[in-house]
Amino acid sequence: MAKEYRAKVFKSGNSLALRIPKELGLVEGSTMILREERAGFVVEPLAQPKRKFNVAKVAGSAKNLSYIRDEDRLFDDRPLSWGSRLTE
Numbered sequence: 001m002a003k004e005y006r007a008k009v010f011k012s013g014n015s016l017a018l019r020i021p022k023e024l025g026l027v028e029g030s031t032m033i034l035r036e037e038r039a040g041f042v043v044e045p046l047a048q049p050k051r052k053f054n055v056a057k058v059a060g061s062a063k064n065l066s067y068i069r070d071e072d073r074l075f076d077d078r079p080l081s082w083g084s085r086l087t088e
Helices: 082-087
Strands: 008-012 015-019 032-037 040-045
């Protein structure tokens, strides 16, 4: 059976606010969606977009690395034993 929590509505400035128990594990500053349905209200967290990697923060930080020369990108052919693994 699901746990039941009580939440209190109070005035905050010109708005109403809902105090949610910390036991629910919400993170401060997270954005929630409040949707009105026939049975009442549904509150659910807004899906956060994935963080993007900022290349500008690391660009130029590995100054001791050098580019790979074209002749170093060539590899000798070698026999592979994949055929025997596929027939087993």
